[in-house]
Amino acid sequence: MEVFKLWMRGCKIIVLDVPLLFEVKMDKWTKPIIVVWVDPETQLRRLMTRDGTTVEEAKSRINSQMSLNLKRTKADIVIDNSGSPEDLNRLFKEVLVRVRKPLTWTEFGLSRDGAIVAFVSILFGVIVCWKSL
Numbered sequence: 001m002e003v004f005k006l007w008m009r010g011c012k013i014i015v016l017d018v019p020l021l022f023e024v025k026m027d028k029w030t031k032p033i034i035v036v037w038v039d040p041e042t043q044l045r046r047l048m049t050r051d052g053t054t055v056e057e058a059k060s061r062i063n064s065q066m067s068l069n070l071k072r073t074k075a076d077i078v079i080d081n082s083g084s085p086e087d088l089n090r091l092f093k094e095v096l097v098r099v100r101k102p103l104t105w106t107e108f109g110l111s112r113d114g115a116i117v118a119f120v121s122i123l124f125g126v127i128v129c130w131k132s133l
Contacts, residue, residue, distance in 0.1 A: 027074065
C-alpha cells in the first residue's frame with residue numbers, strides 16, 4: 001500500500017529492499033531489478049558477524065533463500081558488494097544515475113504519468129464517440 005501511495009504522489013524512483021523478491025514473485029511488479037551480490041564466503045562471514053550466529057545457523061538461513069548467484073542471473077543490474085561500505089555507496093550512486101535515465105515507452109506506460117495520459121486519452125475518445133452518435 002505504501003508503494004502505491006508513493007506512486008500516486010508521483011515519485012519517479014521507489015527503492016524496495018526485498019530479500020525474498022523472487023521467492024514471493026514480486027519481481028513481476030518491479031523494474032529494474034537490482035541485486036546486491038557478494039561471494040558466498042563473504043556473505044556467510046558478514047551474516048555471522050552481523051547476527052552473532054554460528055556457522056550452521058548462518059548457513060541454514062542462507063540456504064533457506066534463493067542463492068545470490070541465481071538472483072544475479074535474474075537481475076537487470078548487479079551491484080558487487082565484495083568491497084568496503086564506501087565502495088558499495090559509490091556503486092549504488094552509479095546505479096542511481098543509470099536508473100534516472102529517461103523512460104522507455106513501456107516504462108512510461110507503467111508510470112503514474114503514463115496511466116494518467118492513457119486514462120485521459122480513453123476518456124476523450126469515449127466523449128468524442130458518444131457525441132458523434
